[in-house]
Amino acid sequence: MCIRDSVNAEHQSKIVELVELNNDLDNLITSTRIATLFLDENMIIRRFTPGIKRIFKMLDGDVGRPVSHLLHTLADVEPYQLARAVMRGDGEQEREVHTEDGAWFLMRVLPYHVSAETVSGVVLTFTDISLLKMAREALSERETRLTSLYRAVPVGVGRIAKRVFLEANRQLCQMLGYDSEELIGRSTRVLYLSDDAFESAGKDFYGRIQEQGAGTVETRWRRRDGMVVPVLISGSVLDPENPDDGVTFAVLDLSDRESALAKLRESERVAHAALDALTAHIAILDETGTILTVNRAWRKFALKNGGALDQVAEGVNYLEVCDRAQGDEAGDAAAFAAGIRAVLRGDCQRFVYGYPCHSASEQRCFVGRAIRLPGEGPTRVVVAHELSRAGPAENGGLP
Known part of the structure; x- marks a missing residue:
């Protein structure tokens, strides 16, 4: 083989190599x-x-x-x-x-x-x-909506990871008396009254999250000024697949509720005391005729006259007691029960019925009254029995 043929072959090989490299580059760029x-x-x-x-x-x-x-x-x-x-x-x-x-x-x-x-x-x-770009815009819009909601909701909202504050909205800071900078990075332990309370609330809260994906717990937190407030905490994990990413939670201050409950309990105490101070025998019935509460005079009369207290006490249906009456009392009991039912139906607002109730030592007449309580809400009827000094009363329903 001559030198020229050798050079041509080498050039041809280089050309093929360059073409292959060029094709490889084209394919790489296109792919x-x-x-x-x-x-x-x-x-x-x-x-x-x-x-x-x-x-x-x-x-x-x-x-x-x-x-x-x-x-x-x-x-x-x-x-x-x-x-x-x-x-x-x-x-x-x-x-x-x-x-x-x-x-x-x-x-x-x-x-x-x-x-x-x-x-x-x-x-x-x-x-x-x-x-x-579309995903970014959608994410940005979502973040904007969430941020707006985060700021607008009238309850405390925050985010924690491993029980350390990551975020706290303005309402939560106002509720607790802290600036957000004072909370971010701190353990929620700072809010609890004791280590036991901290551990107990965490066990309940995170236990429910693990079982249901969301959790709720009632506990007490201490504000920055030392005041203790009852709170309801509700939260869920941000990503069920990665619970370490944190928990978003909302906090509701229950102080108003507890104050209202305290006032309600005081009102009930006063009402019971007032009922017990009356000499009339009084019971309050619900819409079915079941006794909700009785006063001291009612209990005392039942025991004194040989009645079984558990037959005319709370939880007993008074209409059924009247329906089961026998002997000389059966007619009066049935008439009074019919009057109570008329009041419960709304046929009349009050029903008055006089009846004899003699004891071994004296002749007595009693007046029974059924009065429908006014106002909205469930039907309630007050039943009162008292001794009549004027003899038998005029019976019947009253508007």
């Missing part, structure tokens, strides 16, 4: 799905990937033409000026851009290096970030 445009130092088009046609109105025959001759679909940006700036040595450029039809791209303009110190053109790449 990345990144729109790419190569320009030389004079802004002449060297090569491009198919995806670049979404941005530049380009034909395959445009290789070798000045890029400035081409139209593009980008809005509010001039890629040619950025390419010239990079060629002048201003450094690479990167920004988010969008086309006139609303597609978003991450545009990067980079110098094309042929050696460490030599630049022989510019490379423009466009990565489609439309889906990412």
Whole structure:
């Protein structure tokens, strides 16, 4: 083989190798799905990937033409000026851009290096970030709504991880008397009255979260000024798959509720004392005729006259007691029960019935009254029996 044939064979091998490398490069660039445009130092088009046609109105025959001759679909940006700036040595450029039809791209303009110190053109790449942009906007909108809700809700809201404060809204800070900076990073132990209370509340709260995904617990917290407030805490994990990410919780101050309950208990105590002070035998019935409460005189009369207290005490249906009456009392008991039922139905507001109730030592007449309590709410009827000094009463329902 002559020297010329050997050289030709070597050249042919190099050409094949270059073609293969060029094909590999084309396939690599195309497979990345990144729109790419190569320009030389004079802004002449060297090569491009198919995806670049979404941005530049380009034909395959445009290789070798000045890029400035081409139209593009980008809005509010001039890629040619950025390419010239990079060629002048201003450094690479990167920004988010969008086309006139609303597609978003991450545009990067980079110098094309042929050696460490030599630049022989510019490379423009466009990565489609439309889906990412939509996700960002949706996330931003969601965060805005959540932040607005977080600030607007009339209860304390916060976030903790491993029982350490990460966030606390204004209402929670006002409830506790702390600034948010004083709470963030601190353990919630600072709010509890004791270690036992801290451990007990945590066990109940996190136990329910583990079982149900959400938990509620009532406990007591100490404000910054030392005042103790009853609270209801409700919360759930942010991510059930990663409970260590934290728990979002809402806190309701129960002070008003406890104050109302205390007033209600005091009102009930006064009402019972007032009932016990009356000489009439009084019971209060619900809408079914069941006894809700009786006064001292009612109990005393039942015991004194040989009755079984458990037959006319709380929880017993008084109408059924009347219906079961026998002997001389049966007729009066049935008539009085009928009057009570009329009051319960709303046929009349009051019913009065006089009846004899003699003892072994004296002749007695009693007056029984059934009075419907006014106002809204469940039906309640007051039944009162008292000794009549004037003889038998005029019986019947009254408006």
